[in-house]
Amino acid sequence: MIVSKNAKLLAWVKSVEDMCTPDQVVWCDGSTEEYDRLMGEMVASGMAIKLNEVKRPNSFAFNSDPSDVARVENRTYIASLKEEDAGPTNNWIDPAELKATMSELYKGCMKGRTMYVIPFSMGPVGSPIAKNAIEISDSPYVVVNMHIMTRVSPKVIELIDKTDEFIPCLHSVGAPLEEGQADCRWPCAPIEKKYIAHFPEENLIWSFGSGYGGNALLGKKCLALRIASAMAAREGWMAEHMLILRFTNPEGKQYHIAAAFPSACGKTNLAMLQSTVPGWKVETIGDDIAWMKPGPDGRLYAINPEAGFFGVAPGTSESSNPMALASITENAIFTNCVVTDDGNIWWEDMGVECTGGTDWKNQPWKPGMVGTDGKEIKGAHPNSRFTAPAAQCPVICEAWEDPAGVPIDIFVFGGKRTNTMPLVHEAYDFEQGIYMGATASSEPTAAALDLGNVKLRFDPFAMTPFIGYHAGDYMQHWFDMGATLGDKAPRCFYVNWFRKTDDGKWLWPGFGENSRVLKWMCDRVDGKVDARETPIGLMPIDGDLSLEGLDVSAEEWAELMKVDADLFRGTLADAKEYLAKFGDKLPAKITEQLNALEARLG
Ligand code: OXD
Ligand code: MN
Numbered sequence: 001m002i003v004s005k006n007a008k009l010l011a012w013v014k015s016v017e018d019m020c021t022p023d024q025v026v027w028c029d030g031s032t033e034e035y036d037r038l039m040g041e042m043v044a045s046g047m048a049i050k051l052n053e054v055k056r057p058n059s060f061a062f063n064s065d066p067s068d069v070a071r072v073e074n075r076t077y078i079a080s081l082k083e084e085d086a087g088p089t090n091n092w093i094d095p096a097e098l099k100a101t102m103s104e105l106y107k108g109c110m111k112g113r114t115m116y117v118i119p120f121s122m123g124p125v126g127s128p129i130a131k132n133a134i135e136i137s138d139s140p141y142v143v144v145n146m147h148i149m150t151r152v153s154p155k156v157i158e159l160i161d162k163t164d165e166f167i168p169c170l171h172s173v174g175a176p177l178e179e180g181q182a183d184c185r186w187p188c189a190p191i192e193k194k195y196i197a198h199f200p201e202e203n204l205i206w207s208f209g210s211g212y213g214g215n216a217l218l219g220k221k222c223l224a225l226r227i228a229s230a231m232a233a234r235e236g237w238m239a240e241h242m243l244i245l246r247f248t249n250p251e252g253k254q255y256h257i258a259a260a261f262p263s264a265c266g267k268t269n270l271a272m273l274q275s276t277v278p279g280w281k282v283e284t285i286g287d288d289i290a291w292m293k294p295g296p297d298g299r300l301y302a303i304n305p306e307a308g309f310f311g312v313a314p315g316t317s318e319s320s321n322p323m324a325l326a327s328i329t330e331n332a333i334f335t336n337c338v339v340t341d342d343g344n345i346w347w348e349d350m351g352v353e354c355t356g357g358t359d360w361k362n363q364p365w366k367p368g369m370v371g372t373d374g375k376e377i378k379g380a381h382p383n384s385r386f387t388a389p390a391a392q393c394p395v396i397c398e399a400w401e402d403p404a405g406v407p408i409d410i411f412v413f414g415g416k417r418t419n420t421m422p423l424v425h426e427a428y429d430f431e432q433g434i435y436m437g438a439t440a441s442s443e444p445t446a447a448a449l450d451l452g453n454v455k456l457r458f459d460p461f462a463m464t465p466f467i468g469y470h471a472g473d474y475m476q477h478w479f480d481m482g483a484t485l486g487d488k489a490p491r492c493f494y495v496n497w498f499r500k501t502d503d504g505k506w507l508w509p510g511f512g513e514n515s516r517v518l519k520w521m522c523d524r525v526d527g528k529v530d531a532r533e534t535p536i537g538l539m540p541i542d543g544d545l546s547l548e549g550l551d552v553s554a555e556e557w558a559e560l561m562k563v564d565a566d567l568f569r570g571t572l573a574d575a576k577e578y579l580a581k582f583g584d585k586l587p588a589k590i591t592e593q594l595n596a597l598e599a600r601l602g
Contacts, residue, residue: 001027002154006161021108022115030152038140052343057330061339065186070383071214076196087470088581112177113138119156122305127403133167148308150219169218174209200230200468224289224305226468233477241462242290243271246397250279255522259412260462268311272323275515283397298488301405313384317351327393328386336360336384347380414495415442420567421496423560425537430482433492435593437461439575458578472585507560520545535600565601
């Protein structure tokens with residue numbers, strides 16, 4: 001066991017041990033031996049199910065408690081010293097008060113459990129852009145997931161010993177065991193005791209009560225987005241909820257694209273897209289988070305701080321994302337999916353037949369089963385996930401671990417709109433691009449649709465739940481970055497893959513065909529094609545975005561590209577109402593863009 005010599009780290013670990021009183025403390029090393037040992041222990045305790053070694057080698061399934069299935073935004077806090085620094089998109093509690101409340105909860109919370117000290121790096125170990133951190137957790141499930149999602153290594157301890165710098169992340173499932181008390185399959189605390197707390201001024205994370213995803217794997221949303229976004233604003237870089245991909249043309253010229261979409265818009269699918277444009281190929285660098293800094297040549301360079309994919313399982317199929325399926329053939333973790341009778345894994349819309357198995361609630365299950373309410377019982381939870389090493393993706397880019405990052409040529413923003421937003425439009429300049437990102441919006445899902453009051457859900461830069469400070473200051477930081485980058489700033493585009501006809505038919509085939517839209521963007525960057533000036537931005541001239549071989553008629557294309565000024569004015573009115581909540585923190589440049597757009601719409 002390699003233990004740090006750093007006084008600050010040792011003191012923190014000791015203070016947590018004293019507060020949480022675990023049975024033992026184990027320093028993790030990220031080794032295969034450690035992974036296998038913990039998986040073995042979890043299989044023995046019944047927490048993990050080992051999948052069939054032939055069908056899904058070295059892979060395991062977990063089922064969470066039915067109350068602990070997703071990020072809990074209403075229990076997530078930005079505890080800045082001043083309330084106004086958290087802003088209207090965050091929950092705020094005074095940090096002293098929150099620490100007092102949580103310290104009470106942490107008292108004795110690891111009794112009967114092992115406290116794991118996990119040294120991890122977000123970004124390649126030792127790279128100047130990477131951050132060293134320690135997660136303390138009492139969940140072995142967290143340890144094995146951190147092995148895949150981050151770089152867990154004793155080298156991180158060496159770096160902390162040398163630099164005296166690390167980000168402390170404390171996590172407990174919040175379920176102490178009394179003497180002789182048997183553990184349950186998925187220990188966690190009730191919702192009112194769950195807290196996902198961030199102290200941005202101290203670069204500190206405290207999480208209590210949940211064992212699931214972003215609530216518990218603290219490197220991801222908590223560190224790489226909430227804490228990192230606050231650090232980035234202070235230090236002049238960017239931490240964004242963006243996929244990163246490399247698009248290479250037949251001559252070998254590379255374009256790097258970073259794209260922000262709210263959940264359920266196909267981010268992982270786009271990151272691993274199979275291009276249908278002859279000779280052009282996509283390679284994946286990241287599917288969720290981008291850290292970006294200006295490089296020595298003044299361009300913006302991006303790295304993926306993560307080491308794995310934590311992807312939504314349902315809907316992942318040979319047709320929607322064959323590369324994701326190929327990434328999870330072995331060495332994967334599945335949470336809240338169906339374990340089939342033959343020991344394989346399954347979820348809804350996987351595109352393969354399932355005759356039955358055990359569902360995410362650990363009950364015997366068959367497709368088509370209906371509950372007492374007459375509704376079909378889903379086998380997998382809608383937020384069920386796979387965890388897989390990024391290196392297993394067949395189209396992972398050779399540069400994905402390059403500490404220097406890749407230079408970003410293009411930013412893409414988007415949301416899910418069945419009307420109003422055309423397939424693609426380009427910003428006149430970077431500042432309009434910021435406006436597009438700041439007003440990115442999606443329609444509410446059918447379940448939430450109130451026909452009397454159809455409102456849009458705004459999700460600036462797909463970052464609403466992940467901005468670790470005031471969202472108005474965050475928007476201003478985008479303008480500041482624009483000023484730093486000047487004419488080297490990426491070109492900005494807005495896409496909408498989800499437009500429908502009045503009778504509800506998708507107008508655009510999506511998936512691999514989205515490569516046609518990316519190619520048009522690259523042609524714009526190279527100055528190979530002109531564009532039409534429209535009130536909302538620059539749009540393709542007919543014929544420049546190839547539709548060859550697609551079942552899209554001229555009328556459908558016209559509909560996909562239509563900008564209805566009345567509908568757009570409606571969106572603008574909703575955007576105004578939304579942006580008003582940022583008060584005097586709303587950058588004046590956003591208002592300028594909004595007014596200019598309004599004037600252009602006439
Ligand atoms: C995710 C999310 O899990 O954005 O990536 O919710
Ligand atoms: Mn995400």
